[in-house]
Amino acid sequence: MRSVFVHPRAICESSEIGPGTSVWAFAHVLPGARIGADCNLCDGVFVENDVVLGDRVTVKCGVQLWDGITVEDDVFVGPNATFTNDPFPRSKVRPERFARTVVRSGASIGANATILPGVEIGTGAMVGAGAVVTRSVPPNAIVTGNPARIKGYVTDTGRAGVPEPGSGPPETGRVDLGVGGACLHGMRVTKDLRGELSVGEFERELPFVPRRYFVVFNVPSREVRGEHAHRRCAQFLICVHGSCGVLLDDGRNRREITLDGPALGVHMPPMIWGTQYRYSPDAVLLVFASHYYDPEDYIRSYDEFRKLARDLPAPT
Amino acid sequence: MRSVFVHPRAICESSEIGPGTSVWAFAHVLPGARIGADCNLCDGVFVENDVVLGDRVTVKCGVQLWDGITVEDDVFVGPNATFTNDPFPRSKVRPERFARTVVRSGASIGANATILPGVEIGTGAMVGAGAVVTRSVPPNAIVTGNPARIKGYVTDTGRAGVPEPGSGPPETGRVDLGVGGACLHGMRVTKDLRGELSVGEFERELPFVPRRYFVVFNVPSREVRGEHAHRRCAQFLICVHGSCGVLLDDGRNRREITLDGPALGVHMPPMIWGTQYRYSPDAVLLVFASHYYDPEDYIRSYDEFRKLARDLPAPT
Amino acid sequence: MRSVFVHPRAICESSEIGPGTSVWAFAHVLPGARIGADCNLCDGVFVENDVVLGDRVTVKCGVQLWDGITVEDDVFVGPNATFTNDPFPRSKVRPERFARTVVRSGASIGANATILPGVEIGTGAMVGAGAVVTRSVPPNAIVTGNPARIKGYVTDTGRAGVPEPGSGPPETGRVDLGVGGACLHGMRVTKDLRGELSVGEFERELPFVPRRYFVVFNVPSREVRGEHAHRRCAQFLICVHGSCGVLLDDGRNRREITLDGPALGVHMPPMIWGTQYRYSPDAVLLVFASHYYDPEDYIRSYDEFRKLARDLPAPT
Amino acid sequence: MRSVFVHPRAICESSEIGPGTSVWAFAHVLPGARIGADCNLCDGVFVENDVVLGDRVTVKCGVQLWDGITVEDDVFVGPNATFTNDPFPRSKVRPERFARTVVRSGASIGANATILPGVEIGTGAMVGAGAVVTRSVPPNAIVTGNPARIKGYVTDTGRAGVPEPGSGPPETGRVDLGVGGACLHGMRVTKDLRGELSVGEFERELPFVPRRYFVVFNVPSREVRGEHAHRRCAQFLICVHGSCGVLLDDGRNRREITLDGPALGVHMPPMIWGTQYRYSPDAVLLVFASHYYDPEDYIRSYDEFRKLARDLPAPT
Amino acid sequence: MRSVFVHPRAICESSEIGPGTSVWAFAHVLPGARIGADCNLCDGVFVENDVVLGDRVTVKCGVQLWDGITVEDDVFVGPNATFTNDPFPRSKVRPERFARTVVRSGASIGANATILPGVEIGTGAMVGAGAVVTRSVPPNAIVTGNPARIKGYVTDTGRAGVPEPGSGPPETGRVDLGVGGACLHGMRVTKDLRGELSVGEFERELPFVPRRYFVVFNVPSREVRGEHAHRRCAQFLICVHGSCGVLLDDGRNRREITLDGPALGVHMPPMIWGTQYRYSPDAVLLVFASHYYDPEDYIRSYDEFRKLARDLPAPT
C-alpha cells in the first residue's frame, strides 16, 4: 500500500506522487502536479499542472483541479465538486494570472459544490453538497446554499443555547461552558408595566470592572465578526437587542451559544478564539472589556492561536 | 438488443447485468453492482458495488452511483446528477455504515441535481435540474431549487384551481373533479358592512353529517400534510383563512386544487389519496369527517393504496 | 322630598315635572318639556320643549337637552356632556325635522362627552368621559375615545378569559361560565413539526351534532356582530384564526370571553343573548349550529329577550 | 382689591374666601368650599362643598369643581374644562367615597379638557385644550389628545437634540447642557462592511468607572421612566437601539435631549431629576452607574428634590 | 323682531348690538363687544370685550367668546364649543397680546368642539362635533377628531369617484364633471406578464401639449396642497402611485374626485380652484401644465377667486 497505484486506464504524467496514493480509471494527472502521500484520486479526476495536494486527500469522481489550486492535508472533495480559476472567463482570453484557491487542512467539500475563484476554505470547514461558495469560508464553518451562507460551526457539543432546565444553576447563576473557562451568565431581569430592566453589578455579578465598552450594530446578517483571540483581555458579551450566535473555541473544544436578550451574558476569558455571526438585522451586541484597546493583545491568525493554545496547560 | 452491450472503452466488472442493457464508453461498473434489463449507462458513469438498479433505468453521463443506492424500475437520472452517501464526509474517515438512498419506480432526477444521503425519491417524482434535495420527496411531487422545495405535483390535467368561468355550474354549485367522485363545492357567501359570512348546511348542501371536525394551522410552508387515504371515511375540506393546495389521486387520475377561502370546499369520498401542501403561513384548513377517528381506516402507503385502488371498479 | 324643588335663581316654565324632582340655580326648563319623578337638574342645565325625561334621571351642570331628545329612566348625564340634533348645522337654516336621540334606561353618559344626532345609547351602556359618540351604542357596551369605540361590556364578573390556572378543569375539559348553562371547552390540540391540529368529536366532545356551520370573516374591527338570541338553536363557537370577544348574557348574568385560537370553544345554549366584537383584522369565527336556519328562532330585541328570559326558571 | 368681590348675580354660600378673590356672574359656590386669595372664578363656575382652592387660581367659565377636588396655588383651569369624581357613574348610585383629584401648584388645564377621577396633575404640568386625561400627569409634562399622552415637557430652552452644527465641539467631544453639569457626549463610531462599532473608554472618555450597568427595554411607548434624582450616583445613558427622550432638570433649569443611537451619550451627575419617555417600541437604553444600588440614594419626590436642589450652590 | 331682545335674566353691557338680535337667559355680554344683526346668543353665552360678530350668527348655550375672536356673517357655533386665546396659559400670567382667531362667513363649529388660539376657520368650513382644531381649516373643509383632520370637503354632489358603471362613456373616454369644464379621463392601460403600461398622447388624447410637468411626492397625509386657481394655465393630473383626493370648485359648483392610479386623469381648465388632499403615504401626483410657470397666473385667495369666477359667464 506504500507504493503508488495507477489504474491501467488512468493517465498519470506527474512523477511527484506520494507513497500510498491511488489514481483510478480515466483519471488524468498533468506533469506539473505535486500530490502527497495516501491520496485517493477517483475515476475521471483531472489534475492540471500548477496544483499542490497534501497528504491523505480524497478526490471523488468528476472533479477537476485547475492551475492555481492548493489542497492541504486531510481534505475531502466530493463527487462532481467544481473548482474555477477565472472570475470572468471568456473563450481564448487567458487572465494575466489565475486566481489562487486554497483548501485548508481537514476541510471537506460536499458533492457537486461549486467553488468560485480565489476563495479560501478554512481549516476544518464543511461545504455542503450543492453549495456555491462565493466568499472565503472561516475555519470550522459549515456553509450551504446558493450563494453559500454560514449555517453553523462544527462544534464538539452541537449548537448550545440556554442550559437545559433543571440541569444547571439558578436563572441568575452561571454555567461553565467547558471551553477555556468561559461561562454563561443569567442576568437579573425585572419586569413591570413600565417595561423591563436588566441589571449587572461589576465585580459582584460580572467577573471584572470594565475599562471600556463597545457596541456592535447594523451588522449585515451574512457577516461574521470577531474571529480573533485576546492574550490578556477578558470580555463580557450581552446581545441587548435582537440575537446573534457566539462561537467559543479554546483550541481544544468548541461550543456555540445563542445570545438573544439582556437576560443572558457570556464571559470570555483571554485565550479564547471568538466568533460572532448569525446577527439578526436588529442585533445590538454590547461588550465589556477588561483592558483598554491594545493592538498587541490581538491574535488574528487561527493557526497561530491553535499553536499558542496547545501550549497552555489544560484547564482543570 | 436482448444481449448486454459493453463499449470497448468501458470497464464492466459485474456479471449481474440484465439483458438489453448498454454500458457506454469510459463507464465503470464495479463487481458487486446488480443492474436490471434494458438499462442505459452512458459515457463516464461510475457504479460502485453495493448498488441495485431495476429495469429500464437510464443513467446519463457524469453520474456516480455509490454504495448504498437503490434505483427502482423506469428511473431517469440526468447528466451530472450527483448522489452522496455520507452526511458529514471527512477524508479517510469511513462512516459505520453508508446512508441508504432509494429512488422509487418511475421517478426522474434532473440534470446536475444533488441528492443528499439517506433520502427517498417517491414513485413518479420529478427532481428539477440543478435542485439540491435535502429531504425525502413524496410520490409524484415536483421539486426544484436549493434547497429543493415542492413546486407542484405531476397531475393529469395540470394544476386546477377554480373551474373555468362559463364552463361550469353556478357559483354555489358543485363541479366533478374527475377523480374518484371528488367534487369542488362553491359555498354561499354573504357580505355586508359588518363583514362576510359563509354558510353550509349538512346533508342539504354538504354530502354528509359530520361526526367530527379538525382544524389544521401553523403549518410551515414547506411542509406536506395528508398523504394518506381513507377506506370508509369521507372528508370535506375548507381553507377558511389563507390558502393551501390539495392534491387528489384515485390511483388512476390525479388533480390539484387550490383552496383559498371560505367560499370553496372540496368533498373527498373514501379511497382518495389526499395531499395538502403549499400552505400559506396563515392558512387554517377546516376539515369535516364523516366518521369518528379509526386508525384501521387509514391507508398510509401509497403503493398499497394504488394496489387497492386498481381493484376498485372504475367510476362510471 | 316628594314635591318639586325649583331653585329661586332657576327658570322653570314647564308644568310637567314629576314629584321629587329638583331644578337648581341658573337652570332653565322650557314650557314643553316633560320631566319624570325624582330627577335632578343641576346648575345651568337647559331643557328645550320637545324633550322627555323618565324617572330618576340625573343631569349634571352645563348640559343642554335639545328638541328631539328622549332620556329614559335611571340615566346619568355627566357635566358638560353635549347633545346635538342637527348633523350638518348652518346658522339660520332649520332642518326639516330634528334628528331624534334616545338614551335608554340605566345608561350613563360621561362628563364632557359629545353625542352626535340620531344615535341610540342602549340600555345600561356607559359612555366614557370625553367620548365623541358617532354611532349607536349597543346595550351594556362601554365606549370611549374620539370617535368612540367599544372597549368592553358591563359584565358581572369583569372581562373573563381562559379560566384561572389551577382553579378549573383539565385543559381539554369544560368550564361552566355561570350564564344560562354556557360552557367554555378546551379542545384537544396536537402539535408536531408539520404544524398543529385541533380536533373535536360531535356528541362525544361537543354537545350536539351540527346541522350547519358558518364562518364569519373580514369583520372590520370596530364592528359588532351577533346581538341576538335563539329560542331553540344551540351554537358552538371557535375562533380558528385571530381573536374575538364574545359576550354572553342570559338576562340575569353577563360574562365576556376572549376566543383566540382553535384550542378554545364556547357552547351557547338557546336563550342566551350573544354578542361578538373586538374582532382582530384576521379573525375567522367558526360556528356550529344545532338547527337549520329558521328566522322564527331569532330574538332580535334585547328588551324582548330580557322579558322572555326573566320568565324562564333560574338554572340550578 | 384685597377684599372679596362677589357679582350680584353670583351665589356665594361659603365664607372661606381669601382676600382679592372674585366670584363672577352666575357662579355658585356651596357653603363648604374653601378658596384662597386672589382667585378668579368666572361666569357660571360651580364649586361644591368638599373642594379646596389655593391662592391665585383662575377658573374660567363653564367649569365645575366637584367634591373631592383639590387645586393648589397658581393653577389655571380653562373654560369648560370638566372634572369628574366617580369612575363608573350611575344615576342615584352614590359611590362609597368620591375619587380624589389633585391639581398641583402651577399646573394649567386647557380649555374643554376632561379630567378623569382620581388623577394627579403634577407641578407645572400643562394639559392641552380638548385633552382627555385618564392617568396622572408627571410634573412639567405637556399632555394632549384623547386619551391624553405626554407630548413633551416644559423646558427652558425648548426640545434640544444634537447640538447645532458648527456651533459646538467636534463630533466626539462633549457639550455642556446648562443643567447641573450634565453633558452630551459624542461617542466614536466606526463603520465598515461588516457593520458598525461604537466604543467608549471609561475614565478616559466617560467621566467615571461604572460599578454597574442596567438595560431598559420593552417599554410601552406611552410610559415614562426615571422620575427620580440621585444624591451621589452619577449616570451615563446611551440609547443603543431605537430612541428615547431624556429630560434633565436641576431644579433651576430643564432641558430635553433625544438619544437615538450608540453615537450619543448623556452624562447625568448627581442631583439631577431625570425623566425618560417617548421610547420607540424597539428602544434599548443602556445606563452606566457610578455606584452600586443604594435605596437611600434615591430622591423620589419632585417637591423634595426641588427643595434640596435650591439649597445647592448654583453651578459656575 | 327688528329690535334687540335681552332676556331679563341676561346681562348685556354692550350697546353695539344689531337689530333683530336676541340675548337669552344667563348670557353675559361685556361692554366692548360688537354684535351684528339677527344674531342669537343662547342661554349662558359669555362675550368678552374685544369680540366682533357679524350678522345672522348663532351662538348656542355654554359658549364663551374671548378677547381676540372675530366671527363673520352666518356662522353657527354649537353648544359648549370652546374657544381659547392663549396657547400656553398660566394663571395670572397675561400674554403680551391675545392670539386672534377668525371664523369666516358661513362656517359652522360643531357641538363641544375646541378651537385652539390663532387659527382661522375658512369660509363654509364645517368643524365636527367634539373636534379639537389645532391648525387652520381651509374653505369648505370638513374636519373631525382630536386632533382634527380633514375628512372631506363640502361638495354639491357628494364625494365622487370613478363614474358609475354603465352610466358613462367607455373606459378610455372622458366624463364631464360639471365643474367649469373639468373632465375625468380614462387612460389606456395594457397589462402583460412584464407589468403594466399606461399611455397618453398629447393633443390626441389629452387636451393640450404640455410646456412643463411636475411631480408631487412625499406629502404627509394630513397635508393639503393646491388651494389656488390659474387664470390661463390648464392642468392635467394623474396620480401615478398611491392615491389622493382632488377637489374642484368653479365658484359655483364643487366636486371631489379620487385619483388612484395611472388609469385615471383629470383635466382642470383655467379658473378652477383646485385642492389636493388625502394623499396616501406613497402617493406620487404627476401634473402636466399648459404654460410655463408664471407667478402672475396664480390666484391664491379663495375670496378673490370667487369674485372673479362669479363674473365669468356660466358654462353652457
Added chain:
Amino acid sequence: MRSVFVHPRAICESSEIGPGTSVWAFAHVLPGARIGADCNLCDGVFVENDVVLGDRVTVKCGVQLWDGITVEDDVFVGPNATFTNDPFPRSKVRPERFARTVVRSGASIGANATILPGVEIGTGAMVGAGAVVTRSVPPNAIVTGNPARIKGYVTDTGRAGVPEPGSGPPETGRVDLGVGGACLHGMRVTKDLRGELSVGEFERELPFVPRRYFVVFNVPSREVRGEHAHRRCAQFLICVHGSCGVLLDDGRNRREITLDGPALGVHMPPMIWGTQYRYSPDAVLLVFASHYYDPEDYIRSYDEFRKLARDLPAPT
C-alpha cells in the same frame, strides 16, 4: 496547430472538425457533430450528433452537449456545466423533438451551471458559476443563482449611478454618459413641510416637447423591459417612485444607470439600445417620447441594431 488534434485516449467519430481544434483524453464526439475551428474540447467532454459548434469555442471537462444544442463562436463553457434537452424527462420516453438551446456568440457559461432546455443565452452574456438557468438570458446580461436572475449587465465602465460628487456639473445640470449622446439630468426638487415637488420644463430643461407619455408600473422584479432601440424617437425617463436600472448601449459602449426618484432623469436619443430592469416592487417609470407611437420606428433585434449602429458615424 492548424491541424486537428485528437488525444489517443479520446474517441472522435465525426469528420467535421475545424482546423486548430483539439479533442482531449476521454472525450467522445459522435459522428454527426459539426465543430468549428480552433476549438478546445477538454478531458471527458461528450458531444452528441445533432450539435453545432462555432469557432474558438472552449468546452471544459465534464460537459456534455446533447442533440439540439447550438453553440456560436467564441463561447466558453465552464467545467461540469450541464445542458439538457427534455423539460420533463422520463426513462425510455423520447420526446417528439428535443428542445433547441442556443448559446450566442461571445457568451460564457460558468462552472457547474445548469441550462434548462430551450433557452437562449444572448450575445456576450455571462452565466455565473453554479447558476441554474430557467429562462432565456438577454444579450450582455450577467445571471447568477438558483433559479438564475439578472444581477447586472456587462458594461464598459461598471455599474454607474449618480455621477461622482465634485466631478460633474451642478445638481440640476446634465452629465454626458458617453453612450450615443445620452445624458443624465438632475431635475429641480423643492421641499417644504407639505411634501416635495420636482419640476421640469420642456424645451428649456428637457431636450424636446413630448408627443406622448407612458407610465410603467407593477413590474415583477425579475422582469426586464425595453430591450429595443428607436430609429427616430427620443425618450426621457424618470423613475418617479421606487427605482429601476437602465442600461444604455449604442453598439459601441454600454453603461448602466440607477434611477431612483423624481430628481433624476435620463435622456435617450434615438439609436440607443435601452434595457430597464431591477425594478423595485413599487417602481413607477415615467417616460416622455418625442414622437407618437410608430411600430416602424422600433428595432427589436439586438443583432440588427448592432449592425445599424456600427454604420453610424462615431459621436464626436
